[in-house]
Each structure stands twice: as C-alpha cells, then as structure tokens.
Amino acid sequence: MPQILLVALGMMVLIIIALIFSENRKAINFRTVIGAFIIQASLAAFVLFFPAGEKALFEISGSLSSLMGYSGEGINFIFGDIGKFKFGFIFAFHVLPIIIFMSALFSVLYYLGIMQWVIRIIGKGIQALLKTSPAESMSATANIFAGNTDVFLLMKPYAARMTRSELFALMTGGVASIAGSVLIGYASMGIELRYLVAAAFMSAPGGLLMAKLLYPETESDQIADISFTHTDEERPINIVEAATNGASSGLKLAANVGAMLLALIALIAMVNGMLGWVCSVLGFDGITLQLIFSYIFAPVAWLLGVPGHEILQVGNLLGQKLVLNEFVAYSSFLPLKDSLTEYSQIIITMALAGFANLSAPAALIGVLGGLVPARKSYIAKMGMKVILAGTLSNLMSAALTGFFYLIASS
Numbered sequence: 001m002p003q004i005l006l007v008a009l010g011m012m013v014l015i016i017i018a019l020i021f022s023e024n025r026k027a028i029n030f031r032t033v034i035g036a037f038i039i040q041a042s043l044a045a046f047v048l049f050f051p052a053g054e055k056a057l058f059e060i061s062g063s064l065s066s067l068m069g070y071s072g073e074g075i076n077f078i079f080g081d082i083g084k085f086k087f088g089f090i091f092a093f094h095v096l097p098i099i100i101f102m103s104a105l106f107s108v109l110y111y112l113g114i115m116q117w118v119i120r121i122i123g124k125g126i127q128a129l130l131k132t133s134p135a136e137s138m139s140a141t142a143n144i145f146a147g148n149t150d151v152f153l154l155m156k157p158y159a160a161r162m163t164r165s166e167l168f169a170l171m172t173g174g175v176a177s178i179a180g181s182v183l184i185g186y187a188s189m190g191i192e193l194r195y196l197v198a199a200a201f202m203s204a205p206g207g208l209l210m211a212k213l214l215y216p217e218t219e220s221d222q223i224a225d226i227s228f229t230h231t232d233e234e235r236p237i238n239i240v241e242a243a244t245n246g247a248s249s250g251l252k253l254a255a256n257v258g259a260m261l262l263a264l265i266a267l268i269a270m271v272n273g274m275l276g277w278v279c280s281v282l283g284f285d286g287i288t289l290q291l292i293f294s295y296i297f298a299p300v301a302w303l304l305g306v307p308g309h310e311i312l313q314v315g316n317l318l319g320q321k322l323v324l325n326e327f328v329a330y331s332s333f334l335p336l337k338d339s340l341t342e343y344s345q346i347i348i349t350m351a352l353a354g355f356a357n358l359s360a361p362a363a364l365i366g367v368l369g370g371l372v373p374a375r376k377s378y379i380a381k382m383g384m385k386v387i388l389a390g391t392l393s394n395l396m397s398a399a400l401t402g403f404f405y406l407i408a409s410s
Contacts, residue, residue, distance in 0.1 A: 003305045004406045010303030011399045014392050018213035021388060027216040035130045036209035043202050044400040047194070049408050061194040064184060071101035071184075096258050099185045100250035106146065106180060107246025111236055115145060122204075132208060133221045135162050136169040140204040147182065147253070148174030148355060152368045159372040163219040167375060168382055168389075169211040171364055175356040175390035176207035178326070183353075185257070190334050192349055199353035199397055206393035214389050215382070257327060264328050290332075293319025304351070304395065305402050310344045317348055322391060325357045346405055350398035356390030 019025060046053035075097045109115040119141045127137035135158055142151045152159075155170060162170065178186070183200055187193040236242040268289055276286040297315035306314045313336055321329035329352045337345060361383025369376035 004403065004410075006303065007305035007399055007403045007406065010305065011396060011403070013303055014396050014399065015213070018210055018389070018392055021385065022213055023215045023385075024218060025216075027218050028213060029131075029216060032130045032132060032212050033209060036205040036212065039126075039129065039205040040202050040209060040396065041400050041404075043198065043205070044397070044404045047198050048401065048404040057194045057197060060197050064187065064193060064197070067102070067105070067184065071098045074101060095185050095188045096254040098188050099182060099254040099257065100247055102180060102184045103250025103253060104243045104246035107236075107242045107249070108239055111239055111242035119145065126204065126208070130205075130208060132169075132212075133163075133166055133217075133223065135166045135221075135223045136208060136211075139170045140173045140208050143173040143177040143207070144200050144204050145180045147179030148177070148363075149367050150179070152371055156371045158223050159368070160374060161222045163217060163221065164378060165211075165215050165217040165219065166221070166223075167378065168215040168386065169208060171368065171379070171382070171386040172211040172214075172389040172393070173204070173207040174364070175360050175386060176210070176354050176393035177203035178353050178355065182253075182257075186330055186353075189330060190337070191330055192345070195346055195349040195401070196353055198401065199350050199394075202350075202397040202400070203354065203393060206397050207390065209396065210389040210392045214385055260325065261327055261331065264324050265331070268324075268328075290316045290320070293317075293323070297322075300395070301347075304347050304399055305406070306344050306347055307341055310340055313340065314344055314348055318351060321352045322357055325359065326352045326354065343402060343405060347398045347402050350401050351394050353397070354390055354394040356387050356394060358387065360387055360390070 019028075022028065047057040048054065078097070106115065119138060122144070123134075123138040123141035126132065126141060127134060130137070132140075135155070139151055139155055142154060146154070151170070151174060155162075159167065159170070178196070178200055180200070183196050186196055236245055272286075272288045272290075275288060279286045294312040294316040297318040298311045299315075300318055301311040301314035302308075304314075317329045317333050317336075320332055333348055333352070340348075361380070364383055364386065365376065365380050369379045372379075
C-alpha cells in the first residue's frame with residue numbers, strides 16, 4: 001500500500017477507535033468534530049506545505065531558541081564551566097534549569113496580562129469556529145502555553161459548574177498538550193523545536209476533536225464567559241514576586257522531572273536485568289522491556305506510515321511514552337535519532353508530545369479532584385478514557401503532519 005494511503009487509513013482508524021469508545025454516539029456534534037479536524041489538519045498543512053507557514057514556524061522556533069540562550073546566562077552563573085558544555089551535555093545542568101527559567105517567564109507574562117490576552121484571542125477564535133463552550137475553548141487554548149496543573153488552577157472557579165463533557169474536554173486538553181516551559185526543555189535535549197511548536201498548537205483542536213467524539217455534550221452550558229484573573233490574595237505584589245513565584249513552581253517541576261527520570265530509567269534497567277536472568281535460565285535470547293513495547297506498538301507505527309524497517313524502534317518509543325512518560329521516551333529517542341529517516345523523526349516528535357500516559361489518571365484525581373472535590377468520583381471514573389483521548393489526539397497530530405510531509409516531499 002502506498003505510504004500516503006496508509007497514513008490516511010491510520011487517521012480513519014483513530015477516528016473509528018474514538019467512535020467505538022464514545023459515551024453517546026448519537027449525541028456527537030459532527031459540525032464541531034469536523035471543524036476541529038479541519039483546524040488541526042490546516043495547522044499541519046500551513047507549517048509544512050506553505051512557505052509562509054514554514055517561515056512563521058521557523059520565526060517562532062528562532063525566538064524560543066533565543067530564550068534558551070538567555071537561560072544559559074543564569075545556568076553559567078550558577079554552574080560555571082559545567083553550564084558551558086565543557087564537560088559535554090548533562091541533563092541536570094542543561095535541561096532542568098531551563099524549565100525553571102521558562103516557568104518564571106510565563107508567570108511574569110501572566111502577571112502583565114499578556115498571556116490572558118493571547119489565550120483570549122485564540123480561544124474566542126476556536127469558540128467561534130467550532131461552537132464549543134467558553135470553558136472548553138479557553139481551557140484548550142490555555143493548554144497550548146501552560147501546564148495542565150496551571151490550567152486546572154485557572155479553571156478552578158468554573159470547574160464545579162462545568163458540564164461532564166466540558167470537564168472531560170478540560171482533562172483531555174491537559175494530557176494532549178505539553179507545557180510551554182517543558183517544551184523548551186525537550187528542545188534543549190535536542191528534539192526538533194519547530195515540530196514541538198506545531199504539536200503544541202495542534203493539541204488544542206486535536207484535544208477537542210477527540211474529547212467531543214468520546215464524550216459529546218448532552219447538558220446545557222452554565223458558563224457564559226471565562227476570565228483568567230488573579231484574586232486579590234493570589235495576585236503577586238509586583239513583577240519581581242511574580243518571577244520568583246514562577247521560579248519556585250519551576251523548581252518543583254524540574255525536581256519532579258529529574259527524580260522521575262532517575263527512578264524510571266533505573267527501574268527499566270532493573271526489569272531488563274530480571275528479564276535477562278529469566279531468559280538465561282530458560283536458555284533463549286534475552287527479552288527486554290523495550291523489545292516487548294516494540295512488538296505491541298509496532299502496528300500503531302505501521303498505521304502512521306513509518307517505514308517497515310523502523311516500526312519496531314518507533315513502536316518501542318510509543319510504548320515507553322504511554323506506559324512510562326514522554327520524557328523517558330524522548331530520552332530513548334535521542335540516541336536513535338540520526339539512524340532514523342526524517343519521516344520517522346517527525347512522527348516520533350509529534351506522537352510523543354503530550355502528557356497522556358498510564359500514570360496521568362492519578363495526577364488528574366490528585367490535582368483536579370483536589371481542586372473540585374465534588375467532581376472527584378467523575379474524574380476518577382473517566383481517567384482512562386481521558387488518556388485514550390489524549391493519546392488519539394497526539395497520534396492524529398503525528399499522522400496529519402506525516403501526511404502533509406509526504407505531500408510536500410512528492
């Protein structure tokens with residue numbers, strides 16, 4: 001089968017999966033669903049097929065790269081020669097501090113009202129085009145720039161009045177996207193920044209697409225408008241306090257990322273060692289966790305149009321992302337990057353760009369359930385379906401990007 005037709009088939013399969021697991025297929029608003037798909041596809045086409053879009057993406061990527069350079073000043077001041085790559089690339093010194101800097105920057109932009117202005121413009125556009133509610137539109141847009149925890153906090157005043165479908169869309173947007181601060185962290189690892197930026201913007205319509213297929217609206221909207229403003233108690237006194245608050249939040253996030261990577265990579269090595277011992281006792285070649293992931297998720301890689309000789313490698317990374325998390329998967333991707341075709345590199349970058357993994361339901365219950373205790377049981381009930389929606393959204397972004405890459409390359 002021609003590669004481009006295979007990718008088209010893959011997109012159809014993703015939609016069919018969402019329809020199979022839909023809570024109420026009869027209630028699906030296909031105007032919203034088709035509109036979300038068109039926007040998601042248009043973003044992929046714009047940045048890959050049209051010179052103006054490609055130029056815009058390079059400009060945005062260049063600006064973000066400059067921000068990475070500014071963060072280097074702080075890294076060099078704190079860590080000296082280690083921060084200047086004289087001892088090679090060290091994750092703890094070259095990636096985690098960037099997360100702290102970007103968190104401080106976003107906090108300042110939020111304090112100045114710039115972030116709310118941008119979110120409101122894009123959110124109103126999505127609302128007008130898709131006829132989604134203000135709560136869904138604004139939360140989906142906010143997730144392009146902010147982390148899911150930050151967005152949940154922003155939506156806290158409204159969450160108790162959101163319909164079940166709106167709350168599902170809020171959670172889906174949170175796991176289908178990547179925080180702006182973490183996005184720069186991925187880029188500092190060596191992941192292609194322009195595709196990360198494309199993935200971030202495509203996550204808004206992509207998340208709504210899958211959310212509205214899996215959990216369509218059956219209730220009346222109770223929220224007329226969304227205003228992302230600080231309460232008097234929450235608002236920083238000045239811009240310096242805003243920056244320091246953001247840096248403190250970024251430090252917690254960076255520490256969590258570092259601790260999580262250390263633990264999970266060590267656990268993978270331990271499991272592989274145990275599997276190797278069992279295999280040696282039984283007298284056959286060693287089986288690793290990565291090999292298991294490769295074969296389970298190879299069909300998904302195949303449906304995304306990945307060349308046959310690379311589907312096991314890509315399948316392994318998709319499995320690591322779902323079972324572990326995207327940081328571990330990206331870390332495993334980097335040593336393989338240069339040995340893969342450009343097409344596979346793009347697919348991996350897009351497909352891994354989201355927080356949807358098997359540990360996410362616990363985070364949703366802990367964070368969002370803690371903010372809205374009355375909805376905690378619903379959040380717990382829908383946790384795994386939210387992960388399905390986020391994963392399908394990421395895979396759709398990858399498939400659409402691959403589809404237009406093939407058109408542009410032909």
